Amino acid sequence: MPKQLTVLDAEVCCAPLATAAVPADAAADVAAAFKAMGDPVRLQLLSMITSAAAGEICVCDLTPAFELTGPTISHHLKVLREAGLVESDRRGTWVWYRANRSRLAALSAVLDVTPAD
Amino acid sequence: MPKQLTVLDAEVCCAPLATAAVPADAAADVAAAFKAMGDPVRLQLLSMITSAAAGEICVCDLTPAFELTGPTISHHLKVLREAGLVESDRRGTWVWYRANRSRLAALSAVLDVTPAD
Numbered sequence: 001m002p003k004q005l006t007v008l009d010a011e012v013c014c015a016p017l018a019t020a021a022v023p024a025d026a027a028a029d030v031a032a033a034f035k036a037m038g039d040p041v042r043l044q045l046l047s048m049i050t051s052a053a054a055g056e057i058c059v060c061d062l063t064p065a066f067e068l069t070g071p072t073i074s075h076h077l078k079v080l081r082e083a084g085l086v087e088s089d090r091r092g093t094w095v096w097y098r099a100n101r102s103r104l105a106a107l108s109a110v111l112d113v114t115p116a117d
Numbered sequence: 118m119p120k121q122l123t124v125l126d127a128e129v130c131c132a133p134l135a136t137a138a139v140p141a142d143a144a145a146d147v148a149a150a151f152k153a154m155g156d157p158v159r160l161q162l163l164s165m166i167t168s169a170a171a172g173e174i175c176v177c178d179l180t181p182a183f184e185l186t187g188p189t190i191s192h193h194l195k196v197l198r199e200a201g202l203v204e205s206d207r208r209g210t211w212v213w214y215r216a217n218r219s220r221l222a223a224l225s226a227v228l229d230v231t232p233a234d
Contacts, residue, residue: 017163017164017167017168017216017221018167018168018216018218018221019168020164020168021161021164021165021168022160022161022164024157024161027157027158027160027161027164028157030160031154031155031156031157031159031160032155034151034152034154034155034160035151035152035154035155035156036155037148037151037155038148038149038151038152038153038154038155039148039152040141040144040145040148041144042148043139043144043147043148043151044138044139044141044144046134047134047137047138047139047144048138050134050135050230051134051135051136051137051138099134099135099230101135101230104134104135104228104230105228105229105230105231107228108225108226108227108228108229108230109225110225111221111222111224111225111228112222112225113167113216113218113221113222113225114222
């Protein structure tokens with residue numbers, strides 16, 4: 001069953017793990033994002049999208065990097081998109097992907113264990 | 118089949134997603150850590166452990182926070198431990214948990230999208 005998660009803004013979620021327990025309602029959203037990244041291929045796709053020099057990358061440049069079929073890559077990209085980690089738009093034949101940088105920054109902050117001064 | 122992942126140090130893994138694609142060998146390790154956090158209960162457990170005032174917390178203080186059985190909580194804690202996110206030791210009747218802060222810092226850094234100056 002496909003589902004579209006409610007994506008929380010960096011301001012909304014969450015305090016770093018090191019400072020407070022994650023509330024149950026926020027935990028579902030954050031865990032869903034981590035779950036989406038919990039696959040090696042999806043993590044590599046996300047890193048290729050996030051590090052793309054132009055700030056976005058064509059699916060036609062993602063697929064050849066893996067020994068996987070186009071539909072399999074498309075499925076992984078859909079999971080990343082539904083978790084709010086990437087955004088996409090179609091231009092002509094191809095779909096282009098860019099990272100949701102505020103979402104990644106919020107997730108990075110959740111894991112930040114640097115003591116606050 | 119239980120498995121113990123090789124836990125990479127912060128120095129070893131990885132460059133931030135925003136600067137380079139994650140290599141395939143590192144992707145498996147990092148994805149396993151995110152997968153372990155990809156469950157709301159495990160994320161809440163991890164946050165309770167990481168934010169524990171004494172730097173560690175007794176399993177006897179974790180279990181009552183959830184409407185779950187002890188064995189279920191123990192299973193989730195085992196997943197976190199096998200992913201290298203927490204460490205534990207038994208003292209007398211109870212097991213005590215503390216966060217692997219260098220591992221969390223490394224994962225936070227992977228998701229860091231702050232432009233380098």
